Amino acid sequence: MKVFKGLAIGLLAVSLVGCQEGAGPKQNIGTVGGAVLGGLAGSTIGGGTGRLWATGAGVLLGGLIGSEIGKSLDRADRQYMSDRTQYALESAPSGQAVEWRNPDSGHYGSVTPQKAYQDNGSYCREYTQTVNIGGKTERAYGTACRQPDGSWQIVNQ
Structure with a gap:
């Protein structure tokens, strides 16, 4: 009992x-x-x-x-992805994939930025993002715009 x-x-x-x-x-x-x-x-x-x-x-x-x-x-997976996304938007040429990988989880993905353009005085870039978790790949599209402090903020996904 x-x-x-x-x-x-x-x-x-x-x-x-x-x-x-x-x-x-x-x-x-x-x-x-x-x-x-x-x-x-x-x-x-x-x-x-x-x-x-x-x-x-x-x-x-x-x-x-x-x-x-x-x-x-x-959160560690998201941090790897976020860091590489910021780098890709800031430094990568249009159409060049920037990869990320979390060595602890094995999850990985990439961010591919497109050409920058101006929208209402702000520089913006569209991008494609892939994420692979457990052998399943998901793809998303979004737009990010540069903020006054120099960082990139996702404005839609």
Whole structure:
């Protein structure tokens, strides 16, 4: 019976932590992995019903921490892409692809800027962007315009 209660608490905690809208696969893996490790750590504390509560709390806290770690890895992919996009818009010749790759996740892509033009006094460039995640390639088109501070801001995608 005690084992059943512990499993029920653990499953409830994982289901609550796992209900994150818009979470990516790395964030979901981090959530589940953290919940499992947290549950194992919590199960070593106390005895009787105290152990059950410690296990449930460990699952919940581990899931939350694992989720944040997984989310930061997704941010790393976006940072690689953002850095190379800024470089491409600033320095790459029209039609030349600038590639990016996150060595930790294996995700990669490219940004191909087009010729700069003026729009209401601002310099803008259209671009094509590809992203490959898990063997699936997606393509997007957008426009970015230079800001007064010299950075490029995406104005539509």
